[in-house]
Amino acid sequence: MTQEEKQRKLDLRYLRMARIWAENSYCKRRQVGALVVKDKMIISDGYNGTPSGFENVCEDESNITKPYVLHAEANAITKLARSSNNSDGSTLYVTASPCIECSKLIIQAGIKRVVYAEHYRLEDGIDLLKKANIEVTYLNPDDNEPEQV
Ligand SMILES: [Zn+2]
DSSP states (O other), X not given: XXXXXXXXXXXXXXXXXXXXXXXXXXXXXXXXXXXXXXXXXXEEEEXXXXXXTSOSOOBOTTSOBXXXXXXXXXXXXXXXXXXXXXXXXXXXEESSOOOHHHHHHHHHTTOOEEEEOOOOSOXXXXXXXXXXXXXXXXXXXXXXXXXXX
């Protein structure tokens, strides 16, 4: 197996793990999961939800997402701020394409690569990441892994 195939295989597995992690989200409209991986270690994780100490409800009475709901990427990155891990040079796996607000955090966190699973109607987050020379890869987590040799 080539190095590229090995990487793709790992990417697909981490992306599927991020998708499973998204199941932790109590948000009803949309569940998103994220993992931060560095040197083949998961150093942080996140899913979309309200900040610590707030009621675990993401939507208001009109089913609109509350403005203080944190995205999965923001939760994964801010979790690192309270840990001894360092995201510099890491890869972020996320089940939906990052929005522009999360993309700013991704850039400032020193993340070098983003692998995401789902296209979003707005591409401005992805464009910003590319502008910051972050490698952006789209993968379908349900794609078959490369054949074992
Ligand atoms: Zn976001």
